[in-house]
Amino acid sequence: MSLPGAEPDRPAGVRADASGLALTPDGSGCLPAVVEVLLEGYRTVSFRTDAGTSREDGSVEFAWPPALAERLSGRATVVVRDAARADVLASGEARFGADPARLDLRDGQRRWLSVNKWGRLAPGFDGIDPVARRALQDRLLDRLDAVRGVLEEAGLRPFVCYGTLLGAVRDGDLIPHDDDADLAYVSRHDHPADVVRENLALERLLRDRGYPVVRHSGGHLQLVFEDGDGGQDHYLDVFTAFEVGDRTYLCFQVGADGLDLRTLSEVTLRGRRQPAPAAAEQLLAETYGPGWRTPDPSFTFTTPHAVRSRLRTWIGEFNMAREYWQDFYSSTDVGRVPAAESDFARWVDERLPAGAAVLDVGTGTARDARFFARSGRTVHAVDYSAAAVERGRAMAAAEGWDAGFEVVNLADLHQVGGLAAGLDPSAGWHLYARFLVHAIDDEARANLWVLASAVARRGGECWFEFRTNRDEQAEHVFGEHFRRYLDPAQVVIEAKERDLQVLDAVEGRGLAVYGDEDPWVARLRLGAV
Known part of the structure; x- marks a missing residue:
């Protein structure tokens, strides 16, 4: 890439802050096709120079990918080099925010994270x-x-x-x-x-x-x-x-x-x-x-x-939003989820028969699985995210409560059938799914009804809490990611098509309050026709 305004004696330069990086070429006015950015000595992100924004001062600006921008905090040494030749083009010091500490992008295994080919932060070999x-x-x-x-x-x-x-x-x-x-x-x-x-x-x-x-x-x-x-x-x-x-x-x-x-x-x-x-x-x-x-x-x-x-x-394609949930349950953001059980879990527990087992589908942080297990119930918790399942297993082992954990992809009917077939019918399973219905696509939701129908045919009941279509325009504490806001009436129709009937229904606000957010939600209790 060649830029106008060449000055033979001008050295290359770099400056960086929380918004992005600006690279000024040397006096030749030329930049390689691809540059690598090293932070604290580790390759962290790469940019195609023809995708940058040219400025009047001769520099080319690059915005940090969102996954990286969220993690930039502290001071760091910045080195920019030619990706093909590894020649250093420019270096300098940068400060991201007010934190005086050195930037640390290592994971729990001390591996430096970089932006991978999917735009996510992940550990690479380098x-x-x-x-x-x-x-x-x-x-x-x-x-x-x-x-x-x-x-x-x-x-x-x-x-x-x-x-x-x-x-x-x-x-x-x-x-x-x-x-x-x-x-x-x-x-x-x-x-x-x-x-x-x-x-x-x-x-x-x-x-x-x-x-x-x-x-x-x-x-x-x-x-x-x-x-x-x-x-x-x-x-x-x-x-x-x-x-x-x-x-x-x-x-x-x-x-x-x-x-x-x-x-x-x-x-x-x-x-x-x-x-x-x-x-x-x-x-x-x-x-x-x-x-x-x-x-x-x-x-x-x-x-x-x-x-x-x-x-x-x-x-088929069974990866809808998998990366988002993997990243979420691997990040510090998961600490923002309350540790105590949800109001919905307590509402369900009051209505469950004594000794009923709980199949927690979409267990997330496993806070409700923990509540049911500590209440003396048999619990099997499943989630799309391997990071969530690993986190639940580790929490159960550390805290001394017992539950089964399994990675299950609801978009894969083969896996759903395996899960249903593997449930011990003598345990008296009830299906519990909080904030799951709105977080999956149509194919996965159809398979969820297959699983619910299998539980109901064995005498169990199915309990759902989900955001409704009235919540779509509201602001959400955890930002915007994939959500399918459904009219509860549509959900009921889909459930009835699988020979499920409504035993109890509640809809409104005040049911799932989190901080300043009070979403519109519905609660459904379903059983076999």
Whole structure:
């Protein structure tokens, strides 16, 4: 990028504050295509210079991504360097707010957080101590080899893809700012239903081998591995490719004509031989564009609409707002949620039969699960967010109360069916869901009614509290994120379609007051017809 007003002797400069960063090029007036910003010595965010705002003083300004802006507090050394060559362009000191302390973006495992390809703050390889980084990457590659073996056992031919393939082809190593490893295989089927059925069988095999599996779609599995203290250590993605006519699709990003992913070759990844498509360069161009050979930590995935619409129709997409909830339950914001049980939990407890067990769906901070467990009830708590489930387990262990915890994605009917089938019918389960109905999309809500109907048919009742359509225009303490504000009458109609009847209903304000917020909510108690 070349800017006007070149001054041969002018050095480059940088200034930063809570709103963003301004970079002034040296006398040549030129900037590289992509720059990396290091805070306190760690790469934290990258910017494409052609996306910045040019100012009359010759500087180019960049706004901090929202996820990073929320965490900037204190003083920090700022270094800007060329992302491709690692040449330092400018450096300086910055102060973010009034806090005199040094900026600290490390997580609970002391890993520096950076803005990843999804715009979220997450630990990357380059945010870890070099010795610990090497050990982590070795563990990740060992897992990659082991999981590849399971896929081969299933009769599949796995190969590395996405960032793992990119790092291997370009540098023979993992990408420094990456945080995972990626495998794929080409399905033996071409009909989407058969592709998904094959993937379900693979999930069962992986679970039988002891692997923790999170399903993101009918063709995308993620294996999340914990460290010795119960925190996330690393993860590995397994993607499905399949052919429809002359076009090859690779979940979640690629749909290309004439792309052969069945013919395999090899690449070297840190001295280890890994299977890879013979058409690796074509796949990388389809994934990252024609400039894939040049490192670009600012890259973000934008799936072509035609590809995403077909994949979503054929194999589903189960990730709605997952990242938001993962970030929330991993952040300090979760401390703003009251520790005591909700008014709704007390309202339900007064009406539940003695000895009734509680299935807490969308447990969140687990404050209501804790209340029911301490009341002597059997409790099984589920949530979409693994961070919420891990937090609930840790809280139960630390405080000495007992409850089961499980990650369940309501958008995945297969998981919902498994949850319902696994409930001991002799326990007398009742379903409890506070502030869940408005937080999920239509598909997940339809599956929630399936689960509720299963509980009701066994003699249990279902208890819901949710924001109504009258709350849509109100200000919300926790800001704006996905919410589906529904007329309670619509919710009742949907429940009746699943053979549920209303046993009790309350609607209004004064039921879920939090600070200065008094939302419009509805409470429903449902049972079998």
